[in-house]
Amino acid sequence: xxxxANDERKSDIVYDVDNLNLWYGNDQALRDVxxxxxxxxxxxxxxxxxxxxxxxxxxxxxxxxxxxxxRTSGEIYYHGNNIFEKTTRVEDLRTKVGMVFQKPNPxxxxxxxxxxxxxxxxxxxxxxxxxxxxxxxxxxxxxxxxVKDRLHDNAYGLSGGQQQRLCIARVLAVEPEVVLMDExxxxxxxxxxLKIEDLIHELKQTYTIIIVTHNMQQAGRISEKTAFFxxxxxxxxxxxxxIFSTPKDKRTEDYITGRFG
Amino acid sequence: MDGxxxxxxxIMKSAGGALHRRADRIVSVFLLLAASISIITSxxxxxxxxxxxxxxxxxxxxxxxxxxxxxxxxxxxxxxxLPLIVGTLASSLLAMIVAVPxxxxxxxxxxxxxxxxxxxxxxxxxxxLAGIPTIVYGFFAYSFVTPMLMKMLPGLEAKNVLSAGLxxxxxxxxxxxxxxxxxxxxxxxxxxxGALALGSTKLEVTLKVVVPAAISGxxxxxxxxxxxxxGETMIVVIASGSSKKLTFDIMxxxxxxxxxxxxxxxxxxxxxxxxxxSLYAVGLLLFIFTLIMNLIAQYISKKYxxxx
Ligand SMILES: Nc1ncnc2c1ncn2[C@@H]1O[C@H](COP(=O)(O)OP(=O)(O)O)[C@@H](O)[C@H]1O
Ligand SMILES: [Mg+2]
Numbered sequence: 001x002x003x004x005a006n007d008e009r010k011s012d013i014v015y016d017v018d019n020l021n022l023w024y025g026n027d028q029a030l031r032d033v034x035x036x037x038x039x040x041x042x043x044x045x046x047x048x049x050x051x052x053x054x055x056x057x058x059x060x061x062x063x064x065x066x067x068x069x070x071r072t073s074g075e076i077y078y079h080g081n082n083i084f085e086k087t088t089r090v091e092d093l094r095t096k097v098g099m100v101f102q103k104p105n106p107x108x109x110x111x112x113x114x115x116x117x118x119x120x121x122x123x124x125x126x127x128x129x130x131x132x133x134x135x136x137x138x139x140x141x142x143x144x145x146x147v148k149d150r151l152h153d154n155a156y157g158l159s160g161g162q163q164q165r166l167c168i169a170r171v172l173a174v175e176p177e178v179v180l181m182d183e184x185x186x187x188x189x190x191x192x193x194l195k196i197e198d199l200i201h202e203l204k205q206t207y208t209i210i211i212v213t214h215n216m217q218q219a220g221r222i223s224e225k226t227a228f229f230x231x232x233x234x235x236x237x238x239x240x241x242x243i244f245s246t247p248k249d250k251r252t253e254d255y256i257t258g259r260f261g
Numbered sequence: 262m263d264g265x266x267x268x269x270x271x272i273m274k275s276a277g278g279a280l281h282r283r284a285d286r287i288v289s290v291f292l293l294l295a296a297s298i299s300i301i302t303s304x305x306x307x308x309x310x311x312x313x314x315x316x317x318x319x320x321x322x323x324x325x326x327x328x329x330x331x332x333x334x335x336x337x338x339x340x341x342x343l344p345l346i347v348g349t350l351a352s353s354l355l356a357m358i359v360a361v362p363x364x365x366x367x368x369x370x371x372x373x374x375x376x377x378x379x380x381x382x383x384x385x386x387x388x389x390l391a392g393i394p395t396i397v398y399g400f401f402a403y404s405f406v407t408p409m410l411m412k413m414l415p416g417l418e419a420k421n422v423l424s425a426g427l428x429x430x431x432x433x434x435x436x437x438x439x440x441x442x443x444x445x446x447x448x449x450x451x452x453x454x455g456a457l458a459l460g461s462t463k464l465e466v467t468l469k470v471v472v473p474a475a476i477s478g479x480x481x482x483x484x485x486x487x488x489x490x491x492g493e494t495m496i497v498v499i500a501s502g503s504s505k506k507l508t509f510d511i512m513x514x515x516x517x518x519x520x521x522x523x524x525x526x527x528x529x530x531x532x533x534x535x536x537x538x539s540l541y542a543v544g545l546l547l548f549i550f551t552l553i554m555n556l557i558a559q560y561i562s563k564k565y566x567x568x569x
Contacts (some may be wrong), residue, residue: 064459070375095460105451108474108569119461121469156569167455174459 008082011079011169014039014178014208015060021076022055022232024067029055031232039186042200042221044240047229048255053212054102056229057180060210061097062090065132095122097178098171103187104163106155106170106213111147112139114155114166118174133173142199161192168199172207179203181211185218197222216256219245228252310548313541318332320535326542331516332506333525333536340539342546344507347513348422349550352497353490355426355511356433360486363430364437365479371438372445373467391435399499402428407500420502420514429496433486440485444478445471449569474569477562484558488551494519518547 015037029052037043043235045053058064060076062083069156076083083093095118106114115125115134124130134151138144143165147158155166164184171179181200185193200222213219219226220240227237228249236243236252247253318326321340328341333441367387406424411417417424441448447469456466472479494517502514514523525540 061458063404063454066454066457091460091462093460099458101451101458103451103456107452107455107470117456117469121459121461121465170455170459234263241493 012039013037014079015210016077017075018077018079020056020059020076021073022052022059023071025069029232030059033082033232033234035234037208037210039208040204040206041225042204042211042223043225043227044223045210045212045227045229046214046216046219046255049214050234051229053229054182054215055232057099057182057210057212060178060180061094061099063094063099065090093175096176097180098174098176100164100167100171100179100181100184102183104160104167105198106158106163106166107156108156110152111155111158111166112151115169115173117170122174135174137169138166140203141165142195142202143169159192161188161195164188164196165199168196172203176207177230178208178210181209183212184200186214193218213245216244226255228255230255307548310541310545313538314545317535317538317542320538321542324513327514329507331507331538333505338536340535340542341507342518342543344505345518345521345543346546347507347509348497348501349491349517349519351422351509351511351515352426352429352493352501352517353487355423356429356490357428357483357487357494359430360433360437360490361483364434364482364486365441367434367438368441368445368479369467369472372442373463384442387435387438391432391439393432395432395495396499398428398432399425399496402496402500413513417512418502419515420500420504421512422497422501422515423511425497425500426511428500429493431492432493432496433489436489437482437486440482441475441479444475444482447478448474452569461474473565476565480562480565481558484554484561487554491547491550491554492519494523498523518543518550522547 013036017033017035017037020030020033021028033056045056047053055064059072060078061084064070064072072084078093078097081088107117109117112131112134115137116130119130119133124133133145135148138147143162146162147166150157155163158166164187168179168184185196188196197218200211203209211223223240225237226240226243228235228243228247228251229252236247236249238248242254243252247256317340326340326342328339329343330339330341331344332339356397360542367383371383375383402424403420407417407419407421410424414423452470452474454465456470457463461469497517498520501517501520503516503520504514505516506513508515522540525536531537
């Protein structure tokens with residue numbers, strides 16, 4: 001392999017997680033997690049409740065540090081830079097790595113103010129530019145047609161599914177590279193869920209998406225890669241169709257065939 | 262029932278249901294009574310104020326009442342309350358200049374920045390500060406703050422509204438801080454997480470998300486602070502004195518509405534005289550003042566509300 005091809009392959013790797021361990025106080029929640037996340041792919045994280053899925057993706061943007069008792073060991077490289085290094089500004093990391101939460105959490109502001117919150121704090125002041133960003137982001141989040149006439153109404157007036165897409169628009173408005181999603185459809189009805197799944201299909205052209213889901217059909221529908229977590233360990237990590245058709249580990253097979261979890 | 266319990270039957274059998282319903286009614290009557298007591302008292306106060314103030318206004322015109330000359334005990338008494346209004350506004354304004362920035366900063370620190378342990382010690386300490394009798398604050402203003410300020414401000418009089426207002430502000434800090442902190446604490450963590458995940462710093466989260474979301478509670482704390490300042494009596498009696506001259510110089514003594522009332526309930530004005538009835542007129546004015554402030558507070562907090 002030539003060195004150029006090698007470089008290209010390397011730059012395809014967005015996250016390189018190396019022997020990551022994490023403890024809440026004395027309880028270990030992640031054990032020796034090692035995996036690579038590729039650019040412009042959807043990676044699904046599946047596994048039973050409490051196996052560490054949320055903990056894992058919250059570690060990728062260091063949100064997990066908000067809990068004071070958390071300790072970690074091991075490395076996470078984001079484009080080759082160790083995110084735990086002192087020189088990494090956590091605000092910069094989170095600007096490049098956006099996050100959508102399990103429960104929609106729009107700010108108690110207007111739809112417009114929600115979307116432009118990120119651009120505003122990052123210094124964009126021009127009203128015209130902000131309006132443009134709002135329109136682009138809401139269109140990307142497939143919400144524009146539903147809200148274009150109520151941009152200045154409070155976001156709490158939207159339905160749950162619309163609020164979640166608003167939260168996605170809010171993340172897209174800062175043009176991240178990676179979008180982390182923690183069970184983004186678990187609080188939504190089936191139709192809103194489908195809309196968000198369609199949206200994820202669109203978004204993967206531009207973004208790298210890491211999504212936690214406990215819905216295995218969903219993982220099968222939307223992801224290229226799937227990681228199966230159990231008790232804080234990655235049991236199996238492979239192409240999604242491999243995981244679902246020919247799992248190598250007995251425990252993966254048990255889980256996807258519904259024998260536990 | 263062959264040994265198994267039938268929950269449905271147990272519920273139906275116990276007469277509890279009916280009893281509870283009756284107890285419910287009795288409790289709600291008691292609650293209504295308790296609520297009525299405070300409403301009836303308020304109505305009583307307003308009626309007393311209005312009827313006695315009516316006596317006063319049958320002898321003194323509104324124009325004289327809102328005049329500049331206040332000399333209630335002279336041989337030709339005059340009852341212009343402008344000096345009292347200015348004194349009340351000046352002392353309250355000074356108090357808020359101290360209490361709003363310090364109280365809000367303390368609240369922000371406690372709610373967003375202090376480690377949990379520190380916060381749990383700071384808040385009770387502040388509440389102790391709020392429990393100090395106001396006469397102690399008055400004495401502190403008169404015998405400590407005024408002499409200290411005199412070294413910096415040579416023109417300062419021994420009784421002056423400046424130190425009364427500043428100390429009143431210190432007295433109000435815990436109230437503003439504690440109520441604002443409660444309002445910010447009630448903002449859901451999910452909002453902070455959403456903002457942090459977009460790359461905000463802690464300060465940005467505080468100023469752009471938490472404070473706006475808590476703004477109605479914060480404004481309410483300011484207004485309660487102002488009400489407290491307008492109604493505060495002992496500090497101004499002791500430290501600001503009883504000058505009835507109309508002035509805007511905060512280095513001088515000014516009398517407030519409350520300290521006027523204190524002076525004249527001391528017995529200087531005989532019952533039934535115009536001076537006696539002027540107390541009710543000033544009292545009514547004070548009442549209207551606080552009422553207007555509360556209405557403003559309600560309006561503002563409704564207008565800027567970011568309900569979550
Ligand atoms: N804030 C916390 N403090 C202590 N333990 C926690 C905390 N959050 C999660 N845990 C523990 O970490 C483990 C993994 O939790 P989590 O990552 O939320 O799992 P999942 O998202 O897969 O359901 C669980 O055992 C859970 O109890
Ligand atoms: Mg979870």
